[in-house]
Each structure stands twice: as C-alpha cells, then as structure tokens.
Amino acid sequence: MKVALVLWHDAHAGNDGNWIHLDDCKDDEPYLVATAGIILDPKRGGKKNHVSVASSLTNDGHVDYITHIPKRMVVCKYELYELGDRDVEKWDNKERRSLVYRVPEEGGTSWRRRRKSPDHADR
Secondary structure, X not given: OEEEEEEEEEOOOOOOOOOOOHHHOOOOOOEEEEEEEEXXXXXXXXXXXXXXXXXXXXXXXXXXXXXXXXXXXXXXXXXXXXXXXXXXXXXOOOOOOOEEEEEEOOOOOOEEEEEEOOOOOOO
C-alpha cells in the first residue's frame, strides 16, 4: 500500500443553489481538490477505474472514510511512502518504530527523506 497525495478536479455546483441568469453563469476554472491518504488496490477495498484513498488504516486491517476518485479526474498523484504489510503489523503499543517518508523540499521541486516515529506525528 502506498501513502499519497492526489490532486484532482471535482465536480461542483456552479452557483449557490439560487436562480441565476444564463448570462451570469461564469465558471470556467476547474475545482481542484487535494486528498491525502492510503491508496487502496481495487482487489482490496479500492474501486475499479478509480483512485481509492482511505484516510486511516489500523494495524488489524480496518480503514476509515474512503474517497473514490475517477481516474479521468486525477491531475497528478505524489507517492509519499510505500507501506508494507509488515509496517502495519509493527504498529502496536509494544513496539514503536520509525518510519522513513519523503517530504517536499522548500519550493516543492525536490524531495528529501525524513525519519518520523508514528506516535510522535508533530516532530
């Protein structure tokens, strides 16, 4: 499983639900959304022809709040971390270990590796 940031164009309402004249309907810009989380495979929780993103994953295989994004609406996907089954099994109260993940450098043009402990997310 991969942890990723997905940028995608969302379908959205062109007005606030009130009556509007056709000449006043000006909405030429896409509605860009950023969603981050665990990417689910279509064979295991994901949806075919979509990028499925779960917001949370427990060490016993449960996920929370899955967003299914149609692949044609995806602008780009930044893979931040490869999460193996052994990594998830290690997430318990008895054994804490550091994760290695990639974060964008200043300006967002390159990536660097950083160590972080799962129980100290603010470090």
